[in-house]
Amino acid sequence: MTIPGPISPPPRLLMGPGPIGAYPSVLEAMSAPLVGQYDPFMTATMTETQELYRGVWATTNDATLLIDGTSRAGIEAAIVSLVRPGDRVLVPIFGRFGHLLAEIAERALAEVHTIEVPWGQVFPVSAIEEAIVRVQPTLLALVQGDTSTTMNQPLDEIGALCERHGVLFYSDATASLGGNAFEADAWGLDAATAGLQKCLGGPSGSSPITLSPRAVEVVQARKKIEAGIREPGDPSARDFVRSNYFDLGMILDYWGPRRLNHHTEATSMLYAARECARVLLLEGRDAVIERHRIAGTAMLAGVQGLGLTVFGDIAHKMNNVVAVEIPEGVPGDIARAALLEEDGIEIGTSFGPLHGRVWRIGTMGYNAREDAVMTTLAALEALLRRFGAAVPVGGGVEAARDVYRSA
Structure with missing residues (x-):
């Protein structure tokens, strides 16, 4: 039996529906x-x-x-x-x-x-x-x-x-x-x-x-x-x-x-x-909720800026996670795995009738912040382009940036 070394997880930016960093x-x-x-x-x-x-x-x-x-x-x-x-x-x-x-x-x-x-x-x-x-x-x-x-x-x-x-x-x-x-x-x-x-x-x-x-x-x-x-x-x-x-x-x-x-x-x-x-409570309960609202709004604007279709009734969407329809022709699980392996960013799939149909992207807890949103959107844009989806250059990052500028 070979005794493994100390635990050493790879660096990950967890931007799925949870768990998060x-x-x-x-x-x-x-x-x-x-x-x-x-x-x-x-x-x-x-x-x-x-x-x-x-x-x-x-x-x-x-x-x-x-x-x-x-x-x-x-x-x-x-x-x-x-x-x-x-x-x-x-x-x-x-x-x-x-x-x-x-x-x-x-x-x-x-x-x-x-x-x-x-x-x-x-x-x-x-x-x-x-x-x-x-x-x-x-x-x-x-x-x-x-x-x-x-x-x-x-x-x-x-x-x-x-x-x-x-x-x-x-x-x-x-x-x-x-x-x-x-x-x-x-x-x-x-x-x-x-x-x-x-x-x-x-x-x-x-x-x-x-x-x-x-x-x-x-x-x-x-x-x-x-x-x-x-x-x-x-x-x-x-x-x-x-x-x-x-x-x-x-x-x-x-x-x-x-x-x-x-x-x-x-x-x-x-x-x-x-x-x-x-x-x-140190940051303030209302301030934390507002931070999640802004991050979620920015991510929503960003995926829409990339031309992605958002699933569900947006008026009743949680602040902290958005589901987007996987573009036709993009292999959802393969692309998601590539994002994790090559960029160290995790996003989620879903369950039941939505499995393989949507990706779920979270902005919550420690990762409900501007740099995490921008990094994810930039990587998502490159990923989609690599798998053949036509997406506006910089469309996601710019749309999200506008949300933060006006917040």
Whole structure:
């Protein structure tokens, strides 16, 4: 057996739909020394991180913390802890990740109902209300920004709608938090989860979550029922959270004042998550969202300046990612691989009906900046020309530059 040398990744400019390059200070934070699980520094850092993420989510929720795992871990923790077997769950689907929410709810033994719109569109509030009235769900599970389609579902009226009908409101904000407006309290969210690897500018591996007092009541009620189970087959076992690791009742005790042991905190990821939130709030939440808006507008103008067709309803596009139709005659996957191998720039393909049809180009986190946008557009122009596409000379860079000049 030959022992390999130290890890040495190639330099990459990650301009796809995520993951992205982390802020340098986040990488530095991850290299900080480890401490014990109940070291006062550790528990103080957990408390600091909770307060920082209240600012990120725009909430006063006490139950604001991290789930150790990728963004999907946060999604699963929220759904399996809020949904009892047999509960009705409504999932409006406008891209790949709505299907994911539906699958996780099915695995939690919910009665799942879905509504769909064509990829590239979002739901009008009226369609969601009609479905709520018809289905009468316990939980509405709705993605905010779905990177598979690049669409950003408006949420600002949904919370009040759910409250009127007695429905819990959960949103997956993995792809959108930090780069697009998200107002957990003002919009009436009961639960929301995200990941670090998109607009928050960190590595995948930690999932911020926030829970309203109403959601906490549901979680705590299930914990009390669980504690009362005595015999196998007890009818109350239907309320038993079917995951130990993702049981929010126990995780809340772990992050709460008593710090009851549940698992060993992922220390380096805690440091990373803390730094992601600290960097965002230091720059200013609104300023970071505006930076993403400008970078996204510049990239949009740039790909249009190259003559590329943008997929989907541009009025509802996320700030941080754009999908473009691959020009006829250009081999999408081969060209994308060439961009990575020769220029060190990664852009994304897509899923399902869009695979091989579009490229997804992201401007998020640390890479939501002018030089990254210009470098990507210049390389994309050269790539397209090399594969036979007729593109205006300098059209992408100049169009993007105009956006920055007028910002």
